[in-house]
Amino acid sequence: MENKLFYQDPYIKEFTAKVVTQGKDENGNDYIVLDQTVFYPTGGGQPHDVGTIEDINVLNVEEVEGEVRHYLETELDDVNSTVHGVIDWDRRFDHMQQHAGQHILSAAFEQLFGYKTVGFHLGNDILTIDLETETLLESETLRAQDLSNQIILENWPIETKWVTEAELVNYNLRKETKVKEDIRLVIIPNFDYNGCGGTHPKATGEVQAIKILDWERQKKKTRVQFVCGNRVIKQLGQKHKVLIELTKLLNAPEKDMQHAVIRLLENGRTTEKELEQALETLLHYEAKSLLGNSISKMEKKIVSDVFQNRKIQELQKLAQIIIAEDEEAIALFVSQNENRLQLVCARGSAANVRMKELIGNALTSINGKGGGSDAFAQGGGEALISAEQMQQHLLELIQY
Template identity: 65%
Template sequence: MENKLYYQDAYIKTFKAKVVKQAQDSAGNWYVCLDRTAFYPTGGGQPHDIGTLAYQHVINVEEIDGEIRHYLSTPFQDTKKEIAGTIDWERRFDHMQQHAGQHLLSAAFDQLFEYRTVGFHLGAEILTIDLETEVLTVHQVQKAEEMANQIIIENRPIEVKWVTEEELTQYPLRKETKVKDDIRLVIIPEFDYNGCGGTHPNATGEVSSVKVLDWERQKKKVRVQFVCGKRVTKQFQQKQQVLLELTKILNAPEKEMEQAVLRLLESNKTLEKTLERAQENLLQYEAKELLARSNVDDRKLVRVVFQNRTIQELQKLARIITTEDETAMVYFVSQNENRLQVVCARGTSGTGSMKKVVSAALPLINGKGGGNDAFAQGGGDALMSGEQMLQHLVENVY
């Protein structure tokens, strides 16, 4: 472990090393291996470090087959001389805060409610843990969050110990370790004892704070979303900015925001219903107008080419017409930019299969559709004019 400087001291920001290998992986990506490194590779739920090696940007770090690979955009021209490495400290310390905060929150859920953590993900914005329970209440979340933040306030030390498998019996581990050799324990005395290969600060106070954002059931587990450290401040700033903007838009103080939104939603529902009724009335009127000028051999033949009408509107209009007059035959085509949509329908006293009519027409426009003998619809590319499509539909019946 002596070449893994991040295990010797997680606060190392710069170091010097020698290149022991430079190669390309199976995908053609260049990487170098060093005789020692402070770059943490992806592992244990924690993302990799980034930074620079001799002014080259390190874009990824992985441990593969026992070697730590530092991925670069281009290879080094000279691999013989010693190079300087610099860690992106802001990213590293953020990961240290988040990972330690996860230990605190997981331990709190475990101690208070015996909810074991069975999954962990450290993302760019938020963290998640999966708890081995199907139900999680607001009260339980508040109690676990309070306990985690109390341990932060107490500024307890975060210790690291390397132990053997036999020595594990000396510690009340929160969960069984997967590693059997070179076991690394991260310990918060009298609170949490856990096998972990990640980087952590020296004391819980450096985590600053833990805040749960949300949780949801995932199959037979509950996934908890939370943030720690500087991310808590960032989340607060973002939410506060949104809240301030909403107070202006809704013209309501912060404490009355919920009621203002509920009133707005209720008003919107009323307006939607009113608009829906108005649209239904317009379609009813339009249907009567179309029927009034569509007499053919004692039947109503309604054939129209529309511009930019939705297929849902055409379907409603066709149903109104065929309900109003059982002898009606309806052929609608709508031209919407580079698309053609068709709706064909007949009343209960009509004959012929609308499904066959539409099925015969759709291949002409590379279209798809469906329906039955009385009502069918579909759409495709505008490979012909709306009038040409309408003529084709009608000719398939008469």
């Protein structure tokens, strides 16, 4: 562990080292191994550090077979010289805040309610923990959040200690350690004892704050979303910006925003309903007009028309109105929507043409698919012929 400088001091931002190995992995990615490093490799739920080595971007850091590989954007020119590395401190400190905050919040849930943390993910924007409970009350989240922020406010020390497996009996661990040697404990004395290989600040005060954002049931567990430290400020800024924009758009003060949005939604639903009613009325007028222009063929009363960019739902409704108005009517509608044709075929109760069979025969000429019943069928396919040609095809098919 001596070459992992981030364990000696997580606040080290830059360092010098010698190159031990330079190579390519199985995917052809360039990497180097150094005799010591400040770059933290992905592990224990914490993402890797980024930064530069000799001004070359470090894109990824992984521990593979006991060696820390630094994946570089390009190869080093001189692998025999001493190299200088600098980590992205903002990213490192963010991870330190988030990881320590997770320890605090997990310990709070377990101490207050006995809910163990069985999963953890540190994402780019939010963190999640999976609690071993199927239900979580809002009152419980508030109590856990309050206790966590009290621990932060009181600025308790955060200690790290390397112990042997035999020494673990001296500590009230929140969960069993997965490793059997090189065991590293992260300790908040008299509050939380946990095996962890991540980087953490020296005191809880540096976590700054914890805010729970949401939670949801995941199978037999509950996933809690939260943020810590500077991410709390970032979340507040983002949400405040959205809220300010909404106050301008809705012309309502911030405290009345909820009611303004509810009114807007209600007005939208009312308008949508009125539009549906207006469309229904227009479709009835259109149906009467089409019935007035119906044609008779082979003792069949046929209502047929061609449309452009008409929704198939409207055609279906129009056909339903027509066959309800006249039980002897047969409706044959075709709509061309860009490079596709949509067909709707329907018959009244007194007509005897099989619509499913009719539309099935018509669709073969346009590589189409459809379905329905003997009384009502619909489908669509490629516009290999014009809508007018398809209409004529349907009229010819209905005569046989």
